[in-house]
Amino acid sequence: MKIAVYGANGYQGKLVLAELARRGMEMVLIGRSRERLSAAASQVGVADAEIRIADADCSHALASVDALINCAGPYTVSGQAVARAAITAGCQYVDLSGEQLYVKEFFDDLGPDAERAGVALVPMMTESGAIDDLLAALLAARLQPAEIALAHKNLNTGGLSRGSARSALKTIDFLRTGGLAYEDGKWRTDAPALRKSVTFLGGEDVPVVKFAMPAVVTIPRHVDVQRVQGLLDAETGERVTAAALSEELIEAMPEGPSEEDRRAQRFTIVVDATADDGSSVQATATGNDAYRTPAVMAVEAARRLIADPPKPGVLAPAQAFSPADFLDFLGRNGLTWAIAGWEAR
Structure with a gap:
């Protein structure tokens, strides 16, 4: 191999x-x-x-x-x-x-x-793509969703790597639109936010904004769903979209966060699936080190x-x-994930 x-x-x-x-x-x-x-x-x-x-x-x-x-x-x-x-x-x-x-x-x-x-x-x-996609597939197996909301909250110490910063620079105008949402078979940049706030683990109610999560464009390819949208905690969203990036500034940045800073990083994911009758099921995932x-x-x-x-x-x-097997593998490598009604892993 x-x-x-x-x-x-x-x-x-x-x-x-x-x-x-x-x-x-x-x-x-x-x-x-x-x-x-x-x-x-x-x-x-x-x-x-x-x-x-x-x-x-x-x-x-x-x-x-x-x-x-x-x-x-x-x-x-x-x-x-x-x-x-x-x-x-x-x-x-x-x-x-x-x-x-x-x-x-x-x-x-x-x-x-x-x-x-x-x-x-x-x-x-990545944690901002594959984990969302895997969790959404598991939710769809339990509930016929009309709507899936992907919410992320990040604590990223040490800043971005140069590569991540260059990716943001190349797409900054698009990021500022809030990205694509999926609605009734169409991709939209003007869809209103599905949530103004999301309750993350520990009961913390966090303001969120629309954000261009990549799994928004993969989930409708294997889940029969009417609406999918990505959300990011407002503080991180503001920091990303307001950043005054340039190639010169990026070149002057450190290559990326130190190992100590990476270990202090935290990400939390909440994936909500809601059916037409209002019933819902939720998946959560938490981990650290958004680069490793x-x-x-x-x-x-x-x-x-x-x-x-x-x-x-x-x-x-x-x-x-x-999906469950891959998430269980990640669970042996630092990720904690759970679906309402399932034992936390």
Whole structure:
């Protein structure tokens, strides 16, 4: 089982390398600069790992590779080119995207080619994407939802990585609209917020604003639902959309939060499903380290795609993997999740 990492020298890429090394998996580092890749490999403690040089059109660098993890954001810029390279090479594909429009266009554009190539492409293996998608699938199995609201509350110490900041800069105008909501088979940026506040764990009632959560565009692909919308605690939403970002400021930032700051990060997710008759069911998830968690998710996703390939095509996480089983795996790696009426995990 050989897994390649594109963008391996970036902040998120090195966390993925560290997770591959922790699990004893064979890896290939792919990127534009041998010097930077070598430095990343040494920093992570995998100095003997194989290095291959390629840009986003990296199909020639994927020989004998079983799966590709794309860590090179902003995905809006080059994500599809890397995914198409995986299609050409005939290897499975995972990325850690959180850019809502990118995820929508990924599904719109790449499905038929992936199906013909016989490979699965699974984007958005992040806490802000895959966990929402997996929880929503479990809720829909218990209740026929008319409406699903995805609410997040974040405590992110140490700030963003440069990659996350660049992704925000590329999509800042779209983020300021509140992103896409799904209503009656259509995508809208002008839909009113489904909630003004959300009660998070501990009974804390928190003001929320519309936000471009990526799972808004995947959930309607496998759940029969009328409305889906993403929400973010208002404090974080204001901080993200009001940020005065520029490439010069980003370049002057630290590469990313320190390990100590990452360990202090907290994220809380509430997914509410409501039926036409007003009945509802709720799922919650809490975790820490919003950068290591996606690395763990992406490596496990790649492993599962190789070991037990799903149907080919572009797939939401809940279409590619058993939702409860994948969440239970995350539960052994720091995530606590529960659904009303189920024992907390």
